Amino acid sequence: MAVLANKQRAIKISSRQILNAVFIGIGAVAVFLVFDAIIGGKCDSKCVIGTLNQAIRYAAPVALAAYCGLMCERAAVINIGIEGMMLTAAMVGYGVNVYAFTWLKAGGMDPALAGDASRWLSLLLAIAASGLMALLHGVVSIRFKADQIISGTVINILALGITGYFYRQYLAQDIPPGPGTFAPFDIPLLAQIPILGPIVFQGQKPIVYFMMIVTLLIHYVLFFTPWGLRTRAVGENPRAADTLGINVFRVRYINVLLGGALAGFAGAWFTLEAVDVFNPQMTNGLGFIGLAAMIFGNWSPFGALAGALIFGLGNTITTTISIFRPDIPSQIPQMLPYVLTILVLTGFVGRAIPPAADGQPYEKQ
Amino acid sequence: MPPALQATGITKRFPGVLANDHVDFDLQSGEIHGLLGENGAGKSTLMNILYGLYQPDEGTISIVGTPTRFSSPHDAIAQGIGMVHQHFMLVPPLTVTENIILGQESLQPATQFLGQLSALDRRSAAQRIRELSHQYRLDVDPDAHVKDLPVGAQQRVEIVKALYRRAEILILDEPTAVLTPQEADELFVIMRELVKQGKSIVFITHKLREMFAVTDRISVMRGGKMVGTTTPKQATSEMLAEMMVGRQVILQIDKQAAQPGDVILRVGNLQVQDDRHATTVHDVSFEVRAGEILGIAGVQGNGQRELVEALTGLRPVSGGHVALLDHDTTHATPRQITEFGTGHVPEDRHKHGLVLTFPVRDNLVLCTYYESPFARGVEIDEAHIENEAQKLVKEFDIRTPSTGTLVGSLSGGNQQKVIVARELDRPVKLLIVNQPTRGLDVGSIEFIHRRIVEARDRHTAVLLVSAELDEIMSLSDRIAVMYKGRILDTLNAPDATREQLGLLMAGVKGGAHV
Numbered sequence: 001m002a003v004l005a006n007k008q009r010a011i012k013i014s015s016r017q018i019l020n021a022v023f024i025g026i027g028a029v030a031v032f033l034v035f036d037a038i039i040g041g042k043c044d045s046k047c048v049i050g051t052l053n054q055a056i057r058y059a060a061p062v063a064l065a066a067y068c069g070l071m072c073e074r075a076a077v078i079n080i081g082i083e084g085m086m087l088t089a090a091m092v093g094y095g096v097n098v099y100a101f102t103w104l105k106a107g108g109m110d111p112a113l114a115g116d117a118s119r120w121l122s123l124l125l126a127i128a129a130s131g132l133m134a135l136l137h138g139v140v141s142i143r144f145k146a147d148q149i150i151s152g153t154v155i156n157i158l159a160l161g162i163t164g165y166f167y168r169q170y171l172a173q174d175i176p177p178g179p180g181t182f183a184p185f186d187i188p189l190l191a192q193i194p195i196l197g198p199i200v201f202q203g204q205k206p207i208v209y210f211m212m213i214v215t216l217l218i219h220y221v222l223f224f225t226p227w228g229l230r231t232r233a234v235g236e237n238p239r240a241a242d243t244l245g246i247n248v249f250r251v252r253y254i255n256v257l258l259g260g261a262l263a264g265f266a267g268a269w270f271t272l273e274a275v276d277v278f279n280p281q282m283t284n285g286l287g288f289i290g291l292a293a294m295i296f297g298n299w300s301p302f303g304a305l306a307g308a309l310i311f312g313l314g315n316t317i318t319t320t321i322s323i324f325r326p327d328i329p330s331q332i333p334q335m336l337p338y339v340l341t342i343l344v345l346t347g348f349v350g351r352a353i354p355p356a357a358d359g360q361p362y363e364k365q
Numbered sequence: 366m367p368p369a370l371q372a373t374g375i376t377k378r379f380p381g382v383l384a385n386d387h388v389d390f391d392l393q394s395g396e397i398h399g400l401l402g403e404n405g406a407g408k409s410t411l412m413n414i415l416y417g418l419y420q421p422d423e424g425t426i427s428i429v430g431t432p433t434r435f436s437s438p439h440d441a442i443a444q445g446i447g448m449v450h451q452h453f454m455l456v457p458p459l460t461v462t463e464n465i466i467l468g469q470e471s472l473q474p475a476t477q478f479l480g481q482l483s484a485l486d487r488r489s490a491a492q493r494i495r496e497l498s499h500q501y502r503l504d505v506d507p508d509a510h511v512k513d514l515p516v517g518a519q520q521r522v523e524i525v526k527a528l529y530r531r532a533e534i535l536i537l538d539e540p541t542a543v544l545t546p547q548e549a550d551e552l553f554v555i556m557r558e559l560v561k562q563g564k565s566i567v568f569i570t571h572k573l574r575e576m577f578a579v580t581d582r583i584s585v586m587r588g589g590k591m592v593g594t595t596t597p598k599q600a601t602s603e604m605l606a607e608m609m610v611g612r613q614v615i616l617q618i619d620k621q622a623a624q625p626g627d628v629i630l631r632v633g634n635l636q637v638q639d640d641r642h643a644t645t646v647h648d649v650s651f652e653v654r655a656g657e658i659l660g661i662a663g664v665q666g667n668g669q670r671e672l673v674e675a676l677t678g679l680r681p682v683s684g685g686h687v688a689l690l691d692h693d694t695t696h697a698t699p700r701q702i703t704e705f706g707t708g709h710v711p712e713d714r715h716k717h718g719l720v721l722t723f724p725v726r727d728n729l730v731l732c733t734y735y736e737s738p739f740a741r742g743v744e745i746d747e748a749h750i751e752n753e754a755q756k757l758v759k760e761f762d763i764r765t766p767s768t769g770t771l772v773g774s775l776s777g778g779n780q781q782k783v784i785v786a787r788e789l790d791r792p793v794k795l796l797i798v799n800q801p802t803r804g805l806d807v808g809s810i811e812f813i814h815r816r817i818v819e820a821r822d823r824h825t826a827v828l829l830v831s832a833e834l835d836e837i838m839s840l841s842d843r844i845a846v847m848y849k850g851r852i853l854d855t856l857n858a859p860d861a862t863r864e865q866l867g868l869l870m871a872g873v874k875g876g877a878h879v
C-alpha cells in the first residue's frame with residue numbers, strides 16, 4: 001500500500017519534470033526563432049553552436065554563485081552576500097594578477113611563466129578573499145546567531161567599500177601591464193564528440209570547466225555521501241542531527257566556507273576569464289541571479305545549472321542582437337536575461353521548497 | 366548482576382532552579398521501568414543527563430557496574446543508550462534508511478578512504494534495517510519517506526534508529542502522547558518484545574493507566590527529587606497520584622447527570638480549510654445544548670483546530686453555517702462572537718490565549734477592556750481593572766506574586782487559570798475549550814476540570830476538544846469522535862467504552878475502515 005503510494009508519487013513528480021523539460025525545450029526553440037528573425041535569418045548551425053558555447057561561458061559565474069547559495073542553504077544558512085563575495089574575489093583576482101606579474105617579471109622570471117604563475121596565484125587568493133568574507137558571514141550568523149539577511153547585506157556593503165577603496169587607490173590608473181586572462185583550451189578527446197564537443201568542451205577557460213566538474217561533485221557529495229546526508233539533515237532538522245552526535249555548527253561552518261570558495265571562483269571568472277579589467281560594478285547582480293537559479297533548481301545542482309544556462313543564453317543572445325542590430329536601443333536586449341529570470345521563476349517552476357530550517361540560527365538546548 | 370544502568374546522587378542546577386536534587390535511579394537488565402512525574406518534576410532533565418545532552422553537577426552514572434561519563438549524546442550512544450524523544454527527531458524529507466543511518470553511515474568499502482566524502486551504502490543499511498525490523502517485529506519500510514508515514518510508524522522508525530546503534534537501553538520519553546489507544550497498545554506489545562530479547566527500557570509518561578499496563582517497576586519524581594519506587598502490583602492510581610503531587614488528588618470528577626436545556630450552538634454542514642487551502646473540516650454538524658458538555662475526541666490534526674477556529678471567528682468558513690442562539694455567526698468576527706456570549710480557551714495559550722509580555726491584570730480583561738467599567742470613553746480605568754484582577758486572582762487561585770507580574774513568567778497551570786478566569790468571569794452561554802489541560806500539573810488539571818463542570822451546572826453549553834481520551838471520558842456528557850475532518854459518530858458518554866472510542870479515533874466504524 002505504502003509502496004504503491006510512493007511509486008505513484010514518484011511518477012507524478014517525474015511527469016511534472018518532463019512537462020517542465022518540454023516547456024524549456026519549446027521555449028528555447030521559440031527564443032531561437034525570434035532571435036534568428038531579429039538578426040535577419042543569419043543564424044546557421046555554426047551560429048547556434050557558437051551561441052550555446054557562449055551561453056555556457058556566461059552561465060558559469062551564475063552557476064557557481066548558485067552552488068555557493070546551495071551549499072550554504074542546504075545547511076540552513078541563507079547567504080545573500082554572494083554578490084559581495086564575488087566582487088571582492090574579482091577585485092583581488094585582478095589586483096594580484098597585475099602586481100604579482102610585475103614583481104615576478106622584475107625578479108627576472110620568464111614572462112610566460114610569470115603570467116601563468118600570477119594567474120594561478122591570483123585565482124587562489126581570490127578564493128581565499130571570498131572565503132574570508134564567508135567566514136565573517138559564518139561567524140556572525142552561526143556563532144553570534146545574527147539575522148542572516150542583515151549579515152549578508154552587510155557583506156555586500158562591506159565589499160562595495162573595500163573594492164571601491166582599492167580600486168580608486170591602486171587599480172584605476174597607472175596600472176602596470178598585466179598578464180591578461182587565462183587562455184582558452186579544448187578538452188582532449190571530449191572535444192571531438194560531434195555537436196556536444198564544440199558546444200561544451202571546446203574553447204572554454206579553466207573556471208568554466210571547473211564549474212562543470214563541480215556540478216557533478218556537488219551532486220555526488222550532497223546525495224551520495226555521509227557529509228551530504230548530514231548537511232541535508234542539518235538544513236531540515238538540526239536538533240535531530242544534534243541528538244545523533246552530529247556537530248551542527250561544524251557542518252554549517254564548513255558548508256559556508258565551501259560556499260565562499262565557490263563564490264570566489266565565480267568572482268575570479270570576471271577578471272581572470274571574462275575581461276582583463278576591474279570595475280566596481282562588474283558583478284552586476286549576478287550573485288543574486290545565482291540565488292534565483294538556485295531557487296529555480298529547487299536547491300539541487302543540476303536544477304541550478306539549468307537556471308544558470310537560461311540566464312547565460314539570454315545574455316549571449318543579447319550580445320549578438322546588439323552587434324547585428326545597432327538600431328535597437330541596447331537597453332532593451334540587455335533587459336532580456338533579467339526578464340527571462342523573472343518569467344522562469346514565476347512561471348512553470350512550481351513551488352520550490354527550501355530546507356525547513358533555512359535561515360534559522362541553531363540554539364543548543 | 367549489576368543493573369544495566371545506575372545513576373547515583375545526580376544533581377543538576379540551572380540558573381535559579383534545582384532541576385535534579387540528589388536523584389538515584391536504576392534500571393535492571395531486561396525490565397521496563399516507568400518514570401512518572403508532572404511537568405517540571407525533573408524527569409526530562411534526568412533523562413537528558415543519562416543521554417549525554419546535559420552534564421550533571423554532581424553524581425555518578427554506571428553502565429553494568431562500570432562508572433562512566435557522557436560529554437555528549439555521542440558517548441551515550443556508544444555506551445548503548447538510545448532515546449526516543451517526545452518530539453520525534455526525524456528529518457521528514459529523507460527516507461527511513463537515511464534517517465536511521467544519519468551519523469553512523471555505512472559506506473561502500475571501495476571508497477572508504479574518502480571518509481565523509483565516500484559513497485553511502487544504502488543497500489546494506491536497508492538490509493540491516495529489514496533484519497532488525499523482522500527480529501523485533503517493528504514494521505518499517507526502509508525506502509519510504511518519513512514525511513509520508515503516520516506517527517505510529519515514525520515512532521517505530523525512532524526505535525529502529527536506536528536499535529541500529531546497538532542500543533541495549535532505550536529511553537522512551539512520553540511515547541504515547543501522539544498515539545491512539547490502539548497504537549499505544551501496539552507499542553506496549555513492541556516494548557514487551559524488546560524486553561524479552563534482552564533490552565531494558567525506561568518509559569516516561571504522565572498517564573497512570575499506562576504505568577499499570579506495561580511496567581515492571583514505577584518510580585515517581587516530584588520537584589526535582591525522587592519520591593519513591595514501587596511496583597504495579599503494590600501501587601494504586603490514587604497512591605501514584607499522591608506521590609506525584611504531594612497531596613491527595615481526586616482523580617474521578619464528581620459530577621451529576623447533565624440536564625440539557627435549549628440548543629445554544631448549532632453547526633450545520635460546516636466546511637473549513639486549513640492554511641494550505643485543503644479542506645480539513647468536512648460537512649460537520651452538531652448541536653450543543655445549555656447545561657451539557659459535548660466532548661470532541663480524536664487524534665490531534667484531524668480538523669479539531671480548524672473547527673474551533675471557525676467557530677470562534679478566527680478562520681473563514683468555506684461552507685455550511687454556524688448559529689449561536691438566534692444569531693447567524695457563520696461569518697461573524699471574533700469580537701461579535703465573544704459579545705454574543707462565547708468564552709474561548711484556545712489550544713495554544715502562548716500564541717492565542719495570552720499576551721505574554723503583558724501583566725496578569727491586563728490579560729484578565731482582554732475581552733472586556735473596552736467596555737464600562739474598565740473603559741471611560743477612550744481612557745482605561747486602571748483602578749477598576751486592578752480591582753477586578755484582585756478578585757479573579759483570589760477566586761481562581763492564580764498563584765502570582767502580584768497582579769502586575771508578567772503573565773509569561775507564571776507556570777503553565779497558572780497561565781491557564783488566567784485564561785479560564787477571564788473567559789468564565791463573563792456571563793457566557795457557550796464555552797469552547799480546546800486542549801484545556803495540555804502540559805499542566807495534576808493539581809491544575811483537577812482545578813480546571815472542576816471549573817468546566819461548574820460552568821455546565823450553571824447552564825452553560827460547553828464544547829470540549831481534547832486529544833486526551835481520559836479527559837474527554839471523565840468530563841463529557843456526549844462524545845463526538847473526529848477523524849479526517851468528519852464526525853464519525855456521537856456517543857452518550859456513560860455508554861462509551863475506551864475501546865469503542867479508540868477504534869473510532871483510528872477511523873474504524875462498524876468494523877470497517879472509513
